[in-house]
Amino acid sequence: MVAALHIRNGTLVDGTGAAPLPGTDVVTDGDAIIAVGPTGTLGHRVPAGAAVIDATDRTVMPGLIDSHCHITFDDVQSNDELFFHRPTATAAMLTLFNLPKLLMAGVTSFFDPDTVMGIGPEIRDVVNAGAFPGPRIKTGVQALLTSVGGTAGRLIPDSGAVGYAAVVNNREEMVTETRRQIKRGADWIKIHATGSIPTHQGELQVWTLDEMKAVCDTAHALGVPVTAHCRNASSTLDAAIAGVDLILHASYIDDDGLQAIIDRGAAICPTFTFLANLADYGDRVGAGNGMTEIFRGEITATATMMRKAFDEGVPILSGSESGFALTPYGHWHAREMEVFVDQLGLTPLEAIMCATKNNAIAMRMEGELGVVAEGYRADLLVVDGRPADDVTVLQDRSNLHAVISRGEPVDLTQPWPTRSKIAGEKVGNWAAEILTYDRAKRPDDPGRG
Ligand SMILES: [Zn+2]
Numbered sequence: 001m002v003a004a005l006h007i008r009n010g011t012l013v014d015g016t017g018a019a020p021l022p023g024t025d026v027v028t029d030g031d032a033i034i035a036v037g038p039t040g041t042l043g044h045r046v047p048a049g050a051a052v053i054d055a056t057d058r059t060v061m062p063g064l065i066d067s068h069c070h071i072t073f074d075d076v077q078s079n080d081e082l083f084f085h086r087p088t089a090t091a092a093m094l095t096l097f098n099l100p101k102l103l104m105a106g107v108t109s110f111f112d113p114d115t116v117m118g119i120g121p122e123i124r125d126v127v128n129a130g131a132f133p134g135p136r137i138k139t140g141v142q143a144l145l146t147s148v149g150g151t152a153g154r155l156i157p158d159s160g161a162v163g164y165a166a167v168v169n170n171r172e173e174m175v176t177e178t179r180r181q182i183k184r185g186a187d188w189i190k191i192h193a194t195g196s197i198p199t200h201q202g203e204l205q206v207w208t209l210d211e212m213k214a215v216c217d218t219a220h221a222l223g224v225p226v227t228a229h230c231r232n233a234s235s236t237l238d239a240a241i242a243g244v245d246l247i248l249h250a251s252y253i254d255d256d257g258l259q260a261i262i263d264r265g266a267a268i269c270p271t272f273t274f275l276a277n278l279a280d281y282g283d284r285v286g287a288g289n290g291m292t293e294i295f296r297g298e299i300t301a302t303a304t305m306m307r308k309a310f311d312e313g314v315p316i317l318s319g320s321e322s323g324f325a326l327t328p329y330g331h332w333h334a335r336e337m338e339v340f341v342d343q344l345g346l347t348p349l350e351a352i353m354c355a356t357k358n359n360a361i362a363m364r365m366e367g368e369l370g371v372v373a374e375g376y377r378a379d380l381l382v383v384d385g386r387p388a389d390d391v392t393v394l395q396d397r398s399n400l401h402a403v404i405s406r407g408e409p410v411d412l413t414q415p416w417p418t419r420s421k422i423a424g425e426k427v428g429n430w431a432a433e434i435l436t437y438d439r440a441k442r443p444d445d446p447g448r449g
Pocket of ligand 1: 068070321
């Protein structure tokens with residue numbers, strides 16, 4: 001166990017958006033940053049026996065925070081797999097298997113809004129106790145859905161709970177479930193404010209303003225904030241008015257929605273990464289479905305308003321939606337910053353601020369986390385390269401010279417966790433295509449039915 005670290009002569013990117021400071025030392029003692037200053041001036045502050053990390057020609061910055069990570073989903077390929085092929089115990093064990101990947105990718109904290117059968121608080125607590133390695137975790141239990149459902153269509157039952165979803169059918173159930181989750185240890189309550197129905201294109205609002213307000217009032221009275229998945233304009237507006245603290249996606253947000261967010265002091269985590277991966281690389285893994293331009297269009301439509309929100313001072317948070325086959329753990333946590341630079345026109349330093357200082361909001365650790373300054377927690381990266389010029393260097397793990405989590409260097413020489421398939425974990429397809437008579441007997445006939 002390392003008690004203290006002396007990180008010498010790096011270029012400091014402190015997470016606040018301030019200009020990089022070359023020739024800077026950072027000293028940690030346990031889980032605290034105890035001094036930051038010009039190289040050669042901090043000798044008297046360095047605890048005896050501190051390990052030295054040479055950061056010459058390297059960048060020293062806060063550990064990355066991911067404000068939208070589904071740690072219990074295990075890189076699933078489909079909703080069927082997610083809801084029906086992850087028994088609770090399997091999901092919990094695979095979560096512990098996957099957690100080190102985040103640390104090895106420079107993610108020292110994350111917020112998980114909803115978890116398979118609500119195991120988030122238990123995962124958080126065993127990691128906090130040091131029983132298993134992992135980043136700092138703030139977590140919801142299960143997402144509250146009305147019986148209309150969310151993005152999984154008719155897989156969601158009319159009542160009860162399945163996978164990450166808890167169905168609530170009236171005001172009383174909404175209030176009771178909120179209280180139950182807080183008793184269980186929820187750091188946040190999550191509402192799925194929009195969902196899909198077969199007769200409607202895109203997602204539509206499936207909660208009323210009053211229903212959302214009932215959850216917000218109940219949670220706030222117990223000191224717990226609320227986040228909401230909002231994939232259209234009206235849900236974003238109503239969620240903000242109801243008192244939702246963190247809006248996920250805010251797709252197609254309009255001026256009224258933005259004004260409500262400003263008035264209420266809410267934050268937004270747009271989470272473009274999933275869509276961006278689908279648009280840019282989906283066809284490489286059989287996921288594009290010819291809808292590339294539609295996905296790209298949703299990003300472009302929302303990005304303009306997100307830029308406006310950023311300029312108005314709304315905290316924009318960086319989240320990757322990791323946990324799906326298109327966003328596997330340890331690979332894309334830094335991609336959102338690239339989208340912020342490309343689509344919102346943020347500077348790399350502003351994008352880094354979203355993924356560090358701003359993301360402390362999702363961790364409920366503002367003033368404690370996400371900035372390299374005296375008194376903050378000791379989560380740090382030492383990076384080969386200049387993320388202040390090009391944020392994409394943070395996507396390539398080989399650029400991480402050191403990852404420091406709670407004051408301790410992560411072993412970056414350990415092999416990347418791999419495993420083989422578990423019996424029953426995948427949806428068993430009989431066949432990828434339909435075996436018609438013509439396909440069997442006349443395979444060369446292009447007109448076969
Ligand atoms: Zn999500």
